[in-house]
Structures are given as structure tokens and as C-alpha cells.
Amino acid sequence: MAQIRPDIHYYPFDIGMVGNESPEMIQSIFHQMMPEFDQDNLAPLPYQSFQLDNIVSAFRYMAQAQHFGKVVVSIQESSFQIHSHATYIITGGTGALGQILTKWLIQKGASCIVCISRHADTYNDLDQNKIVYKSCDVSCEKSMKHLFDEIHQSLPPVKGVIHAAGTLDDCSMIEQTWERFETPMKPKIWGAINLHQCTQKCSLDFFVMFSSSASLLGSAGQSNYAFANAFLDGFAQHRRFKGLCGTSINWGPWESGMAVSVSQINRNMTDKGISPVSADNAIASLEIILDKDFSLSGVIDIDWHIYEKTVEGQFEFIQTLYHGRKKKSSQVPQQTLSDQLMQAQAEKREQMILSYLQKTGSKIAGYEDNQHMDVNKPLIDAGFDSLMAVEFRNILNQALNTSLPATLIFDYPTLQHVADYILDDVLKLQHDNIDLSEKDVMDEIESLLK
Ligand SMILES: NC(=O)c1ccc[n+]([C@@H]2O[C@H](COP(=O)([O-])OP(=O)(O)OC[C@H]3O[C@@H](n4cnc5c(N)ncnc54)[C@H](OP(=O)(O)O)[C@@H]3O)[C@@H](O)[C@H]2O)c1
Structure with missing residues (x-):
């Protein structure tokens, strides 16, 4: 360059170093520059934007030196948001998972959470200004209508529902009675239907139902519980058909809560290669599910190798899940x-x-x-x-x-x-x-x- 333009001199300059050593200089430059941008005397560099899932094209575009200015890779903004001036409902909000969910909603910026359970205790380690504890049996239509009338009148608009109320009554099929069968059905099924009815006029961002891996993979001694959860899985689809939001999550055991507290379930799970999901991982999965707006998802920490051996030949669904890809490729041998x-x-x-x-x-x-x-x-x-x-x-x-x-x-x-x-x-x-x-x-x- 010196041969063509001997009048131009080049000096190395590291703006990052200036920023570290004298940040006030960068600040003063910005103070001078920003009004120039406001008055259109300066314009930002041109840029070409690519979505993250098309990053290969971004690199190719840059490698081919087709760009002027900057190549920007944009990460899609999460579609799921928690509003500070809205009400969020958590049924089973006093349970093990309900408390984790309450903390999470507060961390995400919620300022009004209604925790519904039959015995609405207050939990002192949570921010009480933001939580309203309500005693109500979610399976009782009349009580739920009454409660929601109160919520609609006195609290900000309801924007999200998490239905996590649930109970267990495990027994073998021979010991099964209608009464026992109904125990998990009541909070799960009637609770979901009542919530659905009571939020008809709300413009909800999410309606999440806490289902279980029991309805996806089966679970010994839990025919009633699996049935109740399977209803939730179908109900999410039903809401979607009606143009409403609806999500059902087949959770494997969490580190805390009803699954790990029942030793028999715990043992069955461990034998099958299923481990508890940590609260952090579960919440991270929940955020992905809400962000992607999935209607039905399973979140299970499972060693498929062990699991497959325990159910070998029993369920075609499991075989397909585990062997799906392998089978396909072996069924139709592809020539290289x-x-x-x-x-x-x-x-x-x-x-x-x-x-x-x-x-x-x-x-x-x-x-x-x-x-x-x-x-x-x-x-x-x-x-x-x-x-x-x-x-x-x-x-x-x-x-x-x-x-x-x-x-x-x-x-x-x-x-x-x-x-x-x-x-x-x-x-x-x-x-x-x-x-x-x-x-x-x-x-x-x-x-x-x-
Ligand atoms: N924990 C897990 O590993 C796991 C795994 C898969 C799925 N799930 C599902 O996640 C949900 C929460 O589980 P969890 O472990 O937090 O259970 P939990 O600790 O036993 O809590 C259950 C909650 O539901 C409430 N509840 C039960 N029946 C009710 C009713 N009729 N009306 C209103 N509230 C009622 C209970 O409060 P009251 O007794 O005071 O009413 C309690 O707050 C359940 O639906 C469960 O099936 C949990």
C-alpha cells in the first residue's frame, strides 16, 4: 500500500485496550457521536442479517466477501414472556414442584401469582407480596367458579396457568376400586376442565398441564395415575384444536416431589434406568417447551439402553422410540x-x-x-x-x-x-x-x- 499511497500511514490501534485502560474516553466519544446519529449526520454501518439456524449461509456470505459493513447473526427473541402486570395461576402451588414454579415465575418478573391448593399454607421463604394463597379444591366446579370470579374482579388479567395439582393412590390392578381410580382423576381431570372453563375469557399466553411419564411409558401400580395424566395429554390437543394455547408435559421424576417421595415408584424408575431430573434442568426444559410452544413433550432423564432391556418386546411404541432411526435405515438398506x-x-x-x-x-x-x-x-x-x-x-x-x-x-x-x-x-x-x-x-x- 505504501508504494501506491506513500502519503498514507497505517498504525495499529486496539480499541478494546483503550476501553480497558481508559473507559471514560470511550464514554466521551459515544457522547459526541450519539447526537450525530440522532441528527442523521452519522449512520450505522450497513449489515446483512441471518437467523441463527441459517448460520452456515452467514459464514459462506462472509467467506465469499460479499458483505459490506457487518454480518449479523440474530437469535430469535423468545416468544414466551412473563408480564409484570398480570396474574399467573399455579394449581398445586403449595406442593414441591409448585414452590419451585412459584420461585421461577417471580424470577422471570411475575408480580402476582395465585397458588391454589386445598390447604393453602403460606411459605415464608417466598416473596409474600407477590403470592396469593387460595384454598380451593380444583375438582369442585362451584368453588373454582367462585374463586375465579374473585380473581377476575380483584387481580390483574390472568395470562398464564400451570396445572400442577395432583395426588397419587397407587395399587395393583387387582386392588383397584373406582374410589381409588378417581383419586388422581379428580385434581388432574376435573381440575383441568374447571381451569379451562374459568379462563375462557382470558387471553392466555400459556396453559401448561403437569402430566407424567406414567402416561407415556406406563408405570407399575399407577394405572389410575397414568389414565389421569393421559387425559391431560389429550386435553392439550383438544385446546389446540379450539385455537387455544395448551401444553402437556410428561415429566419423569423430579429431584423433589411426589415421585421421589414414594419409595416404590423410585425403585421402579431406577431399575428402568430413569433418574430424577434436577429442578434447574426441568425449569430449563420448561422454558424451551414454552418458547417453542410445543403442545406435548416428555422430559425424562432416561438411559434408553437399560430401559429398552426392561421392556424388551413389550411395547411397539418403545421399540419405535428406541430403534426408530436404526430400524428405518436397516429396513431399507441404502446403497452407498x-x-x-x-x-x-x-x-x-x-x-x-x-x-x-x-x-x-x-x-x-x-x-x-x-x-x-x-x-x-x-x-x-x-x-x-x-x-x-x-x-x-x-x-x-x-x-x-x-x-x-x-x-x-x-x-x-x-x-x-x-x-x-x-x-x-x-x-x-x-x-x-x-x-x-x-x-x-x-x-x-x-x-x-x-
Ligand atoms: N414430582 C415429580 O417428580 C413429578 C413427576 C411427574 C409429574 N408430576 C406432576 O407434577 C405435579 C406436582 O407434583 P408434586 O411433586 O409437586 O406433588 P406434591 O408435592 O404432592 O404437590 C401436589 C399439590 O397438589 C395439590 N392438590 C392435590 N389435590 C388437589 C385438589 N383437589 N385441589 C387443589 N390442589 C390439590 C396439593 O395441595 P393440597 O394437598 O393442599 O390440596 C399440593 O399442593 C403433579 O400433578 C404430578 O402428577 C410430578
């Missing part, structure tokens, strides 16, 4: 590109691999559908950058079920070189080159790319 090349006639091989490389390379470099890379042009000149080189090599590794060198396109700069290398050195296949009809080749390519 190398298999297909090996099975092809020697004279067709070179054209086949070249066309495959051409299609793959063109796609990676972002060519239009009707454009094709020149097989004799160095890939770097054809628009490849280092990221694309890695992507290209990874795709070939997968297609050939091999491990090609990271320096592939530097050692073999054109598609023709790559094709020769694959056929001669990697697969060691004979490939006499004779002219084939375009249709023959295209048929082969289509089958390769399927």
Missing part, C-alpha cells in the same frame, strides 16, 4: 455411492462419479439449477472457499463411507482430479472411459442422488 460405482459397468464409472461431483459441487457453491461446474476448472476458481471445501469433503466421506483427506481439493484441485483420485486410489476401480448416451448417465445419477 461406492457400492453403486462398484456395481456399475467399468465404462460408466467415470461419468457417474463426475456427474455426481458436478451436481454436489454446484449445489454447495450455490449455482443455479441449470448451471454446472466445469470439471476441469480448479474448484477455488469456480467459487469454492474453505468452508465449502470442508462441506464437499464431508458429503463425499458420507457417500463413499470413507475418510478423505482434509486437503482434498488442494491436492486434487478440479472435479476431474477428484474423480480420478476416488476411482483410482480410494476405490481402486477400473474405469475405461467410453462415450455414453446422456440419458444412460442421467438415469444413473438420478439413482445415485435418491
